[in-house]
Amino acid sequence: QLQLQESGPGLVKPSETLSLTCTVSGDSISSGGDHWGWIRQAPGKGLQWIGNFFHGGSTVYNPSLGGRVTISADTSKNHFSLQLNSVIAADTAIYYCGRHPPYAPFNYWGQGILVIVSS
Amino acid sequence: DIQMTQSPSSVSASVGDRVTITCRASQDIGSRLGWYQQKPGKAPNLLIYGASSLQSGVPSRFSGSGSGTGFTLTISSLQPEDSATYYCQQINAFPLTFGGGTKVEIK
Numbered sequence: 162q163l164q165l166q167e168s169g170p171g172l173v174k175p176s177e178t179l180s181l182t183c184t185v186s187g188d189s190i191s192s193g194g195d196h197w198g199w200i201r202q203a204p205g206k207g208l209q210w211i212g213n214f215f216h217g218g219s220t221v222y223n224p225s226l227g228g229r230v231t232i233s234a235d236t237s238k239n240h241f242s243l244q245l246n247s248v249i250a251a252d253t254a255i256y257y258c259g260r261h262p263p264y265a266p267f268n269y270w271g272q273g274i275l276v277i278v279s280s
Numbered sequence: 281d282i283q284m285t286q287s288p289s290s291v292s293a294s295v296g297d298r299v300t301i302t303c304r305a306s307q308d309i310g311s312r313l314g315w316y317q318q319k320p321g322k323a324p325n326l327l328i329y330g331a332s333s334l335q336s337g338v339p340s341r342f343s344g345s346g347s348g349t350g351f352t353l354t355i356s357s358l359q360p361e362d363s364a365t366y367y368c369q370q371i372n373a374f375p376l377t378f379g380g381g382t383k384v385e386i387k
Contacts, residue, residue, distance in 0.1 A: 198376075208316075208324065208367055210376040223375040225281075257323055264371050265330065266314025270323035 163187040165258050165271035172277050173252075179245040179276055183258030184238070191216060191236040195262050199232065199243045201254040202273075211256075214241050248278045282306050282370050286379035294387045299355040301382045303368035308348050312372035315344055315353045317364045318381075324367060328353065360386055 169181035183197070190197055199211040212222035214232045222230045226245070234241040245252060255275050259267035283306035293299050303313065311331040316324035326335045328344035331351055341356045355362055363386050368379040 207381045208369075208378040210378070213374075213376075221374050225375070259323075261371065264312050266316070266326055266369050266371055267324070268326050268329070268335070270325075273323050 163260065163269050165260065165269060167256060167258050167271045167274040169274060169276070171275060172279065173248055174280050175249055175278055176247055179243070179248050179252060179256075179278070181243045181256055181258075181274060181276070182240050183242070183271060184240040185260075186239070188260075189236070190214075190234055190239055190241060195260050197234070197241050197260050198258070198267070200257045200259060200267070200270075202257070203251070203254045206254075209254075211243065211245075250278050252276070253278045281375055282309060282373055282377050284368055284370055284377050284379040286366075286368055286382050288382060289380065290383040290385065292385045292387050293358050295358055295360060297358045299358050299362075299384060301353045301366055301368075301384075303346075303351045303353070303379050305349045305351070305370055305372075309370045309372035311347050312370060313344075313346070313351050314369045314371060315342075316367045316369065317362075318367065319364045327366075355384075358384075358386065362386075 164186045166184045173179045196213045198213040229246040231244040255273040257273045258271045260269040261267040285304045313331045315328040318324040332344045343354050366382045
Protein backbone atom coordinates (compact mmCIF):
# COMPACT_ATOMS: atom_id res chain seq x y z
CA GLN A 162 0.00 0.00 0.00
CA LEU A 163 1.43 3.35 -1.04
CA GLN A 164 2.03 5.78 1.81
CA LEU A 165 3.33 9.34 1.80
CA GLN A 166 4.57 11.22 4.85
CA GLU A 167 5.47 14.88 5.05
CA SER A 168 8.16 16.08 7.43
CA GLY A 169 9.92 19.31 8.24
CA PRO A 170 9.84 22.33 10.53
CA GLY A 171 6.45 23.52 11.70
CA LEU A 172 7.61 27.09 12.18
CA VAL A 173 9.52 29.25 9.70
CA LYS A 174 10.50 32.90 10.05
CA PRO A 175 9.41 35.46 7.46
CA SER A 176 11.85 35.89 4.56
CA GLU A 177 13.43 32.48 5.24
CA THR A 178 13.06 29.24 3.28
CA LEU A 179 10.41 26.63 3.98
CA SER A 180 11.79 23.12 3.42
CA LEU A 181 9.66 19.99 3.53
CA THR A 182 10.23 16.37 2.57
CA CYS A 183 7.75 13.76 1.41
CA THR A 184 8.91 10.23 2.14
CA VAL A 185 7.27 7.56 0.02
CA SER A 186 6.82 3.89 0.93
CA GLY A 187 5.18 1.16 -1.06
CA ASP A 188 6.32 2.41 -4.46
CA SER A 189 9.35 3.94 -6.09
CA ILE A 190 9.23 7.60 -7.10
CA SER A 191 11.54 6.78 -10.00
CA SER A 192 9.36 4.12 -11.59
CA GLY A 193 6.29 4.49 -13.74
CA GLY A 194 4.78 7.60 -15.22
CA ASP A 195 2.97 9.00 -12.22
CA HIS A 196 3.44 12.57 -11.02
CA TRP A 197 4.43 13.51 -7.49
CA GLY A 198 3.30 16.86 -6.21
CA TRP A 199 2.77 19.37 -3.44
CA ILE A 200 -0.53 21.03 -2.54
CA ARG A 201 -1.24 23.46 0.26
CA GLN A 202 -4.25 24.71 2.17
CA ALA A 203 -4.24 27.93 4.16
CA PRO A 204 -6.25 27.76 7.41
CA GLY A 205 -9.95 27.67 6.60
CA LYS A 206 -9.29 28.06 2.87
CA GLY A 207 -9.30 25.94 -0.27
CA LEU A 208 -6.65 23.85 -1.97
CA GLN A 209 -3.78 25.29 -4.01
CA TRP A 210 -1.51 23.20 -6.20
CA ILE A 211 2.15 24.15 -5.73
CA GLY A 212 4.04 22.00 -8.21
CA ASN A 213 4.91 18.56 -9.53
CA PHE A 214 7.91 16.35 -10.01
CA PHE A 215 7.91 13.90 -12.89
CA HIS A 216 9.77 10.71 -13.60
CA GLY A 217 12.99 11.75 -15.32
CA GLY A 218 13.50 14.77 -13.11
CA SER A 219 11.22 17.28 -14.79
CA THR A 220 9.32 19.77 -12.69
CA VAL A 221 6.44 22.19 -13.16
CA TYR A 222 5.37 24.91 -10.76
CA ASN A 223 2.42 27.15 -10.09
CA PRO A 224 3.39 30.57 -11.51
CA SER A 225 1.24 32.28 -8.86
CA LEU A 226 4.03 31.50 -6.37
CA GLY A 227 6.30 33.88 -8.21
CA GLY A 228 9.23 31.61 -8.91
CA ARG A 229 9.85 30.91 -5.21
CA VAL A 230 9.33 27.14 -5.51
CA THR A 231 11.81 24.34 -6.08
CA ILE A 232 10.88 20.65 -6.02
CA SER A 233 13.64 18.07 -6.07
CA ALA A 234 13.89 14.34 -5.58
CA ASP A 235 16.32 11.93 -3.97
CA THR A 236 15.61 8.57 -5.56
CA SER A 237 18.12 6.78 -3.31
CA LYS A 238 16.01 7.78 -0.30
CA ASN A 239 12.73 7.53 -2.20
CA HIS A 240 11.65 11.00 -1.20
CA PHE A 241 11.01 14.35 -2.82
CA SER A 242 11.29 17.78 -1.33
CA LEU A 243 9.75 21.23 -1.47
CA GLN A 244 11.58 24.48 -0.97
CA LEU A 245 9.64 27.75 -0.84
CA ASN A 246 11.83 30.82 -0.61
CA SER A 247 11.20 34.21 0.96
CA VAL A 248 8.16 33.09 2.88
CA ILE A 249 5.56 35.48 4.21
CA ALA A 250 2.67 35.05 6.62
CA ALA A 251 0.37 34.16 3.72
CA ASP A 252 2.43 31.00 3.17
CA THR A 253 1.10 29.65 6.47
CA ALA A 254 -0.76 26.51 5.49
CA ILE A 255 -1.08 22.77 5.74
CA TYR A 256 1.23 21.33 3.11
CA TYR A 257 0.34 18.01 1.51
CA CYS A 258 2.31 15.80 -0.81
CA GLY A 259 0.55 13.48 -3.20
CA ARG A 260 0.70 11.29 -6.28
CA HIS A 261 -1.43 11.27 -9.38
CA PRO A 262 -1.41 9.62 -12.78
CA PRO A 263 -1.07 11.93 -15.77
CA TYR A 264 -4.35 13.74 -16.51
CA ALA A 265 -5.97 12.20 -13.42
CA PRO A 266 -6.53 13.55 -9.91
CA PHE A 267 -4.40 12.91 -6.84
CA ASN A 268 -5.24 9.39 -5.67
CA TYR A 269 -2.76 9.28 -2.81
CA TRP A 270 -2.13 12.01 -0.25
CA GLY A 271 0.06 12.41 2.78
CA GLN A 272 -1.57 13.36 6.06
CA GLY A 273 -0.34 16.95 5.73
CA ILE A 274 1.94 19.11 7.84
CA LEU A 275 1.09 22.52 9.26
CA VAL A 276 3.72 25.16 8.62
CA ILE A 277 3.37 28.51 10.34
CA VAL A 278 5.29 31.53 9.11
CA SER A 279 5.95 33.80 12.05
CA SER A 280 8.80 35.57 13.76
CA ASP B 281 -4.96 29.44 -15.91
CA ILE B 282 -8.17 27.41 -15.96
CA GLN B 283 -10.57 28.77 -13.37
CA MET B 284 -12.82 26.29 -11.58
CA THR B 285 -16.05 27.70 -10.13
CA GLN B 286 -18.06 25.61 -7.70
CA SER B 287 -21.60 26.20 -6.55
CA PRO B 288 -23.13 26.41 -4.10
CA SER B 289 -20.46 27.32 -1.56
CA SER B 290 -22.49 25.57 1.10
CA VAL B 291 -25.58 23.40 1.31
CA SER B 292 -27.61 22.09 4.22
CA ALA B 293 -29.70 19.00 3.59
CA SER B 294 -31.41 16.19 5.47
CA VAL B 295 -30.37 12.56 5.66
CA GLY B 296 -31.71 10.81 2.60
CA ASP B 297 -31.82 13.95 0.45
CA ARG B 298 -30.29 14.16 -2.99
CA VAL B 299 -27.48 16.71 -3.12
CA THR B 300 -25.97 18.14 -6.30
CA ILE B 301 -22.81 20.22 -6.52
CA THR B 302 -21.79 22.00 -9.71
CA CYS B 303 -18.33 22.79 -11.02
CA ARG B 304 -17.71 24.95 -14.07
CA ALA B 305 -14.39 25.26 -15.89
CA SER B 306 -13.36 28.47 -17.66
CA GLN B 307 -12.36 26.43 -20.72
CA ASP B 308 -12.91 22.97 -22.15
CA ILE B 309 -11.18 20.33 -20.03
CA GLY B 310 -12.81 17.28 -21.60
CA SER B 311 -13.31 14.72 -18.84
CA ARG B 312 -10.13 15.57 -16.95
CA LEU B 313 -11.85 16.37 -13.69
CA GLY B 314 -11.79 14.89 -10.23
CA TRP B 315 -13.90 15.31 -7.12
CA TYR B 316 -12.62 15.09 -3.56
CA GLN B 317 -14.19 14.90 -0.13
CA GLN B 318 -12.37 16.52 2.77
CA LYS B 319 -13.28 16.16 6.41
CA PRO B 320 -11.88 18.48 9.10
CA GLY B 321 -8.27 17.74 9.94
CA LYS B 322 -7.89 15.21 7.14
CA ALA B 323 -6.36 15.15 3.69
CA PRO B 324 -8.73 15.21 0.73
CA ASN B 325 -10.03 11.83 -0.38
CA LEU B 326 -10.59 11.09 -4.06
CA LEU B 327 -14.20 10.24 -4.92
CA ILE B 328 -14.45 10.58 -8.70
CA TYR B 329 -11.89 10.65 -11.53
CA GLY B 330 -12.37 11.14 -15.23
CA ALA B 331 -15.46 13.21 -14.37
CA SER B 332 -17.65 10.15 -13.85
CA SER B 333 -15.59 7.13 -12.71
CA LEU B 334 -16.05 6.07 -9.10
CA GLN B 335 -12.81 5.60 -7.18
CA SER B 336 -12.43 2.15 -5.64
CA GLY B 337 -13.99 1.92 -2.19
CA VAL B 338 -16.22 4.97 -2.60
CA PRO B 339 -19.92 4.34 -1.89
CA SER B 340 -22.13 4.11 -4.95
CA ARG B 341 -24.36 6.94 -3.73
CA PHE B 342 -21.67 9.26 -5.09
CA SER B 343 -21.70 9.91 -8.82
CA GLY B 344 -20.19 12.38 -11.23
CA SER B 345 -21.22 13.60 -14.65
CA GLY B 346 -20.40 16.19 -17.27
CA SER B 347 -17.71 17.03 -19.77
CA GLY B 348 -16.23 20.08 -21.41
CA THR B 349 -16.91 22.94 -19.03
CA GLY B 350 -19.81 21.76 -16.86
CA PHE B 351 -19.69 19.03 -14.22
CA THR B 352 -21.76 17.79 -11.33
CA LEU B 353 -21.22 15.68 -8.25
CA THR B 354 -24.36 14.03 -6.92
CA ILE B 355 -24.93 12.35 -3.60
CA SER B 356 -28.06 10.32 -4.22
CA SER B 357 -29.05 9.76 -0.60
CA LEU B 358 -27.18 11.92 1.90
CA GLN B 359 -25.74 10.12 4.92
CA PRO B 360 -24.47 11.62 8.19
CA GLU B 361 -20.89 10.66 7.32
CA ASP B 362 -21.10 12.73 4.12
CA SER B 363 -20.82 15.95 6.12
CA ALA B 364 -17.65 17.41 4.61
CA THR B 365 -16.27 19.90 2.12
CA TYR B 366 -16.15 18.82 -1.52
CA TYR B 367 -13.70 20.10 -4.14
CA CYS B 368 -13.42 19.69 -7.87
CA GLN B 369 -10.04 19.78 -9.64
CA GLN B 370 -9.06 20.03 -13.27
CA ILE B 371 -6.11 17.98 -14.44
CA ASN B 372 -6.22 19.05 -18.09
CA ALA B 373 -3.49 21.66 -17.95
CA PHE B 374 -0.90 23.16 -15.65
CA PRO B 375 -1.26 24.91 -13.33
CA LEU B 376 -3.62 22.37 -11.82
CA THR B 377 -6.53 24.20 -10.24
CA PHE B 378 -9.25 23.45 -7.71
CA GLY B 379 -12.72 24.79 -7.21
CA GLY B 380 -13.36 26.87 -4.12
CA GLY B 381 -15.17 24.09 -2.28
CA THR B 382 -18.71 23.25 -1.23
CA LYS B 383 -19.46 22.61 2.42
CA VAL B 384 -22.19 20.02 2.92
CA GLU B 385 -23.94 20.06 6.26
CA ILE B 386 -26.59 17.76 7.68
CA LYS B 387 -29.76 19.41 8.92
